[in-house]
Amino acid sequence: MKIFSLAAGLMGAATLAQFPEVSQQYIQRLSGAVDELAIVVADFDRSAASAGLSRDEALAELTGSTFLDARNSDMTRAIYRYETLSADLTLLQSAGPFERLILMPARLDTDIGARAIEDFAPAVPVTGAGLGFAGIGFLGGYGLWAILAGLFGRGLNSARSKKAV
Numbered sequence: 001m002k003i004f005s006l007a008a009g010l011m012g013a014a015t016l017a018q019f020p021e022v023s024q025q026y027i028q029r030l031s032g033a034v035d036e037l038a039i040v041v042a043d044f045d046r047s048a049a050s051a052g053l054s055r056d057e058a059l060a061e062l063t064g065s066t067f068l069d070a071r072n073s074d075m076t077r078a079i080y081r082y083e084t085l086s087a088d089l090t091l092l093q094s095a096g097p098f099e100r101l102i103l104m105p106a107r108l109d110t111d112i113g114a115r116a117i118e119d120f121a122p123a124v125p126v127t128g129a130g131l132g133f134a135g136i137g138f139l140g141g142y143g144l145w146a147i148l149a150g151l152f153g154r155g156l157n158s159a160r161s162k163k164a165v
Helices: 002-016 019-051 056-063 064-094 097-107 109-119 128-164
Strands: none
Touching: 002 128, 019 056, 019 097, 019 109, 019 128, 056 064, 056 128, 064 097, 097 128
């Protein structure tokens, strides 16, 4: 059982140790998305300003035909996405690795996250955060296996005791 517990601990360590790098790559992709959306939003704002309109006034003028209504929806979505992703990026950049573990699930953009995972290649962690996550993963994997093995062993012993009576 100790060998299996050790193996489970090592698997937990190897898995959880990857989180700091995965989160870093996600933040890099998120930053790129925010940068590109910033260009789109700034271009729209410049066009609105050159026509003497605020952003909201320019959006209100994008109505009256199928194309203009669709363009209004597109720009409204792009502006909302830019604002949301910008806020998430600011929060995640200022968070430490353990805070990111808590914050990321609620702020994960699935499209950006999926692309980050597609390009991710596991590596041996050499940072303090990577080693810390590896230690927690080891303890979690080892402990979970030990608990499950203990429960299973008790169940077998209990069943044997009932047969013997």
